[in-house]
Amino acid sequence: MTALKLLFIFPLIIIKINANFVITRYDDECVLDPALVTEIASYENVTKHIMDQIRDYYGKTMYQEYTRFIDKFGARPSGTWILEKSIDHMIDLTKQHGLYDVTTEELEVPYWLRLMESAIMLQPRVKKIAILGFGSSVSTPSGGIHAEVIVVRSFAELEKLDRTKVQGKIVVFNEPYVSYGETVIYRTQGASKAARKGAVATLVRSITPFSIYAPHTGAQYYESNVTKIPTAAITLEDADLLQRLQEEGEKIVLEIQMAYMEDTKKSRNTLVDLKGKESPEKLVIVSGHIDSWDVGEGAMDDGGGMMISWLVPVVLNSLNLKPRRTVRAILWTAEEPGLIGAQAYLKQHKDELDKINFIMESDEGTFQPLGLDVAGSNKTRCIVQEVLKQFAPINKMENSGAPGSDIVLFIKQNVPGASLLNRNERYYWFHHSEGDTMNVQNMTNVIECAAFWAAFSYVIADLSVDLPRN
Amino acid sequence: MTALKLLFIFPLIIIKINANFVITRYDDECVLDPALVTEIASYENVTKHIMDQIRDYYGKTMYQEYTRFIDKFGARPSGTWILEKSIDHMIDLTKQHGLYDVTTEELEVPYWLRLMESAIMLQPRVKKIAILGFGSSVSTPSGGIHAEVIVVRSFAELEKLDRTKVQGKIVVFNEPYVSYGETVIYRTQGASKAARKGAVATLVRSITPFSIYAPHTGAQYYESNVTKIPTAAITLEDADLLQRLQEEGEKIVLEIQMAYMEDTKKSRNTLVDLKGKESPEKLVIVSGHIDSWDVGEGAMDDGGGMMISWLVPVVLNSLNLKPRRTVRAILWTAEEPGLIGAQAYLKQHKDELDKINFIMESDEGTFQPLGLDVAGSNKTRCIVQEVLKQFAPINKMENSGAPGSDIVLFIKQNVPGASLLNRNERYYWFHHSEGDTMNVQNMTNVIECAAFWAAFSYVIADLSVDLPRN
Numbered sequence: 026m027t028a029l030k031l032l033f034i035f036p037l038i039i040i041k042i043n044a045n046f047v048i049t050r051y052d053d054e055c056v057l058d059p060a061l062v063t064e065i066a067s068y069e070n071v072t073k074h075i076m077d078q079i080r081d082y083y084g085k086t087m088y089q090e091y092t093r094f095i096d097k098f099g100a101r102p103s104g105t106w107i108l109e110k111s112i113d114h115m116i117d118l119t120k121q122h123g124l125y126d127v128t129t130e131e132l133e134v135p136y137w138l139r140l141m142e143s144a145i146m147l148q149p150r151v152k153k154i155a156i157l158g159f160g161s162s163v164s165t166p167s168g169g170i171h172a173e174v175i176v177v178r179s180f181a182e183l184e185k186l187d188r189t190k191v192q193g194k195i196v197v198f199n200e201p202y203v204s205y206g207e208t209v210i211y212r213t214q215g216a217s218k219a220a221r222k223g224a225v226a227t228l229v230r231s232i233t234p235f236s237i238y239a240p241h242t243g244a245q246y247y248e249s250n251v252t253k254i255p256t257a258a259i260t261l262e263d264a265d266l267l268q269r270l271q272e273e274g275e276k277i278v279l280e281i282q283m284a285y286m287e288d289t290k291k292s293r294n295t296l297v298d299l300k301g302k303e304s305p306e307k308l309v310i311v312s313g314h315i316d317s318w319d320v321g322e323g324a325m326d327d328g329g330g331m332m333i334s335w336l337v338p339v340v341l342n343s344l345n346l347k348p349r350r351t352v353r354a355i356l357w358t359a360e361e362p363g364l365i366g367a368q369a370y371l372k373q374h375k376d377e378l379d380k381i382n383f384i385m386e387s388d389e390g391t392f393q394p395l396g397l398d399v400a401g402s403n404k405t406r407c408i409v410q411e412v413l414k415q416f417a418p419i420n421k422m423e424n425s426g427a428p429g430s431d432i433v434l435f436i437k438q439n440v441p442g443a444s445l446l447n448r449n450e451r452y453y454w455f456h457h458s459e460g461d462t463m464n465v466q467n468m469t470n471v472i473e474c475a476a477f478w479a480a481f482s483y484v485i486a487d488l489s490v491d492l493p494r495n
Numbered sequence: 496m497t498a499l500k501l502l503f504i505f506p507l508i509i510i511k512i513n514a515n516f517v518i519t520r521y522d523d524e525c526v527l528d529p530a531l532v533t534e535i536a537s538y539e540n541v542t543k544h545i546m547d548q549i550r551d552y553y554g555k556t557m558y559q560e561y562t563r564f565i566d567k568f569g570a571r572p573s574g575t576w577i578l579e580k581s582i583d584h585m586i587d588l589t590k591q592h593g594l595y596d597v598t599t600e601e602l603e604v605p606y607w608l609r610l611m612e613s614a615i616m617l618q619p620r621v622k623k624i625a626i627l628g629f630g631s632s633v634s635t636p637s638g639g640i641h642a643e644v645i646v647v648r649s650f651a652e653l654e655k656l657d658r659t660k661v662q663g664k665i666v667v668f669n670e671p672y673v674s675y676g677e678t679v680i681y682r683t684q685g686a687s688k689a690a691r692k693g694a695v696a697t698l699v700r701s702i703t704p705f706s707i708y709a710p711h712t713g714a715q716y717y718e719s720n721v722t723k724i725p726t727a728a729i730t731l732e733d734a735d736l737l738q739r740l741q742e743e744g745e746k747i748v749l750e751i752q753m754a755y756m757e758d759t760k761k762s763r764n765t766l767v768d769l770k771g772k773e774s775p776e777k778l779v780i781v782s783g784h785i786d787s788w789d790v791g792e793g794a795m796d797d798g799g800g801m802m803i804s805w806l807v808p809v810v811l812n813s814l815n816l817k818p819r820r821t822v823r824a825i826l827w828t829a830e831e832p833g834l835i836g837a838q839a840y841l842k843q844h845k846d847e848l849d850k851i852n853f854i855m856e857s858d859e860g861t862f863q864p865l866g867l868d869v870a871g872s873n874k875t876r877c878i879v880q881e882v883l884k885q886f887a888p889i890n891k892m893e894n895s896g897a898p899g900s901d902i903v904l905f906i907k908q909n910v911p912g913a914s915l916l917n918r919n920e921r922y923y924w925f926h927h928s929e930g931d932t933m934n935v936q937n938m939t940n941v942i943e944c945a946a947f948w949a950a951f952s953y954v955i956a957d958l959s960v961d962l963p964r965n
Binding site (some may be wrong): 092093096097098099149150152155236237238239261262265266269270273321322454455458459460462463464 | 562563566567568569619620622625706707708709731732735736739740743791792924925928929930932933934
């Protein structure tokens with residue numbers, strides 16, 4: 026609209042803008058061989074074909090299978106038999122859809138079982154406080170913890186406090202939500218920081234910008250040489266209430282009881298391969314994780330991403346479209362406790378990293394697709410950008426530096442990769458809470474994600490050139 | 496914007512529209528005495544003064560007192576000692592603010608105490624189902640109910656079913672949300688309808704357009720001559736899950752346990768009067784209810800409405816603005832179980848209804864104020880509309896026919912009245928759930944509601960003419 030207005034008023038300026046645009050795309054950073062540009066453009070018919078087939082047919086079947094999968098298994102926490110059953114189900118489903126190249130790689134995963142949790146405010150008045158322990162939290166001592174509360178808004182505020190003000194207390198972190206990436210440190214590190222000051226437990230404002238009184242769980246990590254204290258999420262509502270009560274000068278006393286069981290179990294990464302017709306040893310990996318937290322249904326995190334990734338080799342096989350390189354879908358296990366499945370894969374395949382041409386993950390929602398968050402050399406990013414042109418309006422390209430969750434481990438090893446950008450403004454409203462259910466999803470959007478994901482991967486897997494690294 | 500465009504294209508039409516507008520406002524239905532129009536306009540300075548004083552000073556104090564009230568008492572269910580303590584608190588607060596004309600009127604109210612609730616799906620898989628019993632629900636038999644589920648989308652669908660399909664089952668109502676007014680019948684009447692078909696319990700999709708896995712409670716009423724069966728809310732997410740499982744042909748079995756205690760207790764309506772200087776026997780009533788459900792904090796429903804109504808006589812007294820008629824704030828008790836406080840007031844004051852010049856209630860949120868939903872004769876509506884002109888942009892006028900909750904009883908008796916229109920699009924997201932907390936509120940909006948509410952009531956209470964009835 027702005028451009029049109031400018032065109033009307035200053036036609037000459039518009040021409041200059043266009044000229045600049047052309048120069049920017051083909052400047053020193055981004056000069057593509059015209060032959061490659063022509064080659065990429067030649068995929069337009071096949072990408073349209075793949076997307077149309079998914080939109081009209083395979084996508085609907087996939088969405089139905091996705092819904093059945095979530096309804097059948099629900100939450101699939103690391104270490105549980107239900108997760109293993111769900112992995113078996115996906116293996117069977119792959120074969121039912123005509124693809125038999127499915128393997129699993131076994132590994133050890135954490136098993137952290139939520140047994141019992143309760144919190145009650147006793148002073149200044151009696152009120153139940155909803156809590157949801159963080160993965161790997163220790164239990165409270167037998168008999169629970171009965172202690173005074175101190176509320177802080179930041180680590181800096183905690184650090185400034187005299188140790189005697191914190192000793193023996195429950196530290197409540199009521200940090201403002203900035204972004205998940207920035208704010209999540211209160212969940213992951215809060216217990217350790219508070220323990221160093223002598224706290225007996227921490228309760229952390231849930232990492233979300235919006236709440237209808239839902240606590241949100243997630244992983245946390247104890248630093249070494251620190252007393253392990255119980256740590257749980259509370260709601261935005263209660264965090265603010267406790268803050269206000271403290272500001273009013275009230276003495277706040279809570280009683281909390283938390284009991285968990287910890288063990289390790291076996292689980293599996295699942296690899297679904299469509300072998301490449303020319304360079305089968307070279308890989309384009311598309312992935313999502315099959316495990317979830319134990320609250321909600323793991324529909325959004327990461328049922329959707331897992332499902333659209335699984336579909337890529339399956340649908341290309343059904344369409345009889347074998348690219349030059351192998352397309353491998355990986356259903357990571359045990360992402361939630363700390364990328365455990367991805368770590369095991371990386372270790373087992375550490376000598377084959379140069380064979381991974383591109384690695385993709387969808388783990389931030391399958392709402393309306395927008396494009397990709399791409400990590401890699403400038404040349405790689407130029408090629409990806411050129412490919413994305415034919416997916417307009419799904420052609421946004423970002424560069425966060427750390428796309429995906431599991432795949433970040435590979436990105437750090439200089440493997441180029443990307444995660445799915447989508448309209449996930451409400452993602453953290455539901456994330457790691459009871460609200461992560463099929464109701465969050467919209468069939469049309471998930472199918473559109475799947476169509477883009479499959480067609481884009483196909484082009485990258487079939488291009489005559491590898492994506493160059495630095 | 497449309498008008499501006501028309502003005503540009505068809506200046507003559509615009510003139511006609513304006514002419515029509517004038518005619519409409521002063522036609523047979525709505526001819527106001529020019530002297531009255533002049534009189535109403537003369538209030539502009541005083542309404543501005545009231546609003547400015549509330550915006551700059553009294554509103555902030557009120558919001559602080561409001562927050563303290565909610566933080567101190569939390570939920571205030573009918574029949575509880577906490578409700579009575581909160582009433583005492585408001586009486587004290589009134590006196591602290593220099594108004595001593597506070598009386599209470601005692602009445603009997605229901606006391607329905609939630610003791611224990613749990614629901615678990617046993618087939619086709621084990622899953623906890625969040626439930627929240629409806630006020631006045633009976634308990635399950637000792638040992639709970641273990642029964643198959645049948646899901647229906649409407650009463651019509653239930654009616655069509657053969658009795659043998661329903662007998663002995665738990666009926667799940669998964670009705671689509673249309674509006675609260677339209678959809679709430681599934682909560683209020685669902686148990687009775689299902690019991691007539693032989694159901695042993697009902698679970699009802701929460702009456703809200705949006706959910707992060709929160710069940711919403713509310714009143715329900717057993718019809719006479721019907722077996723009283725336990726009845727509770729479930730979340731949108733679980734209602735849809737159960738629907739899908741049924742559509743997949745799965746046999747669904749639930750086990751539910753619900754225990755409640757029922758009794759009656761004494762409570763009080765609270766009347767805060769600023770006596771009129773000319774006709775103290777004539778009343779302008781402003782009101783909200785002080786009781787709440789037992790989940791959440793009753794901050795929105797109806798802490799906000801109660802507080803802005805309480806402020807009206809208090810602030811007018813502080814500003815030394817005594818209108819001709821008495822301004823009475825009523826803090827209704829026991830609205831939630833079925834307008835119990837309002838019924839008692841109506842009975843006790845049945846011979847004084849002609850003395851109520853206007854009755855107002857705010858019980859649908861105190862978000863950004865928009866105007867009023869007005870019930871009354873055409874003449875009354877014309878006067879209200881004329882008064883609203885000076886509150887632009889808070890000058891929207893609707894005519895639902897049944898504004899407010901408690902005051903509907905009075906409206907039905909031909910008393911003119913109004914409820915507060917406000918930007919409450921998200922009201923039902925939080926309504927009757929754990930999400931009804933201070934986090935829903937915004938200080939500026941609540942103060943703006945209070946400013947409008949007080950200034951508008953003042954004009955109505957002070958006008959030289961009574962609002963005419965049919």
